[in-house]
Amino acid sequence: MAGKKVSLFVQCLVDSMFPQAAEAMVSIFQRLQIDFDYPTQQTCCGQPAFNSGYRKDATVAARRFIEIFENEAVIVCPSGSCVHMVRHHYPELFADDPEMLARAKTVGSKTFEFTQYLVDELNLSNIGAEFPGKVTYHDSCHLSRGLQINSQPRTLLRHIKGLEFIEMKDSDTCCGFGGTFAINYPDISTAMVDEKIENILASGAEVVTGCDISCLMNIQGRLSRREENVKVMHIAELLASTAGGQS
DSSP states (O other), X not given: OTTOEEEEOOOHHXXXXXXXXXXXXXXXXXXXXXXXXXXXXXXXXXXXXXXXXXXXXXXXXXXXXXXXXXXXXXXXXXXXXXXXXXXXXXXXXXXXXXXXXXXXXXXXXXXXXXXXXXXXXXXXXXXXXXXXXXXXXXXXXXXXXXXXXXXXXXXXXXXXXXXXXXXXXXXXXXXXXXXXXXHHOHHHHHHHHHHHHHHHHHHTOSEEEESOHHHHHHHHHHHHHTTOOOEEEEHHHHHHEETTEEO
């Protein structure tokens, strides 16, 4: 896709704990011959501070994000929750600052979640992936409810050669993570993720995937503690897979 270029916004958890998701995203852009860059000065988008009520600190992070990315043509992130933060909460933070509000809205308008960008902006459904196995999908809350991204990941999954896609019951029910929610209310969070695990197991899938590594981390942790034999993969990892293994 000559002429296309994206700037990668890599979520903190991906950067620090699950770099394979970002590496998979990079390999896909390389396969599609889309140029990309990665501003190395990028830091957290400010979502943890915002969700915890520290709006002053969140504003500092938001201002830095805008300064780093505002001159980029397209910004792509493998995380629905972070894209939701940029699009919907940055305008809140700068509601009383007309200049920054305009800059925040401009940045938000060109910031996309990874699957949304592939399907809605590039009009792609089949990117040449191949993955043998039964896969089910978890709809993360910010992605499905906040950004209304539901069909795009499914479109991509259904076009992966060899993949059998299985819808799980209540796929859009929260997994119980919710950032600090899981820390502040561990018993409730555990009950919620256990319900999610039961739905995953009932689907008969060998792999559970999604677009937010935070949810997948929570699900993976509980699967591991319960010693369940289901693999967890970010959707970018599945899309990067080819007949000879991950590209």
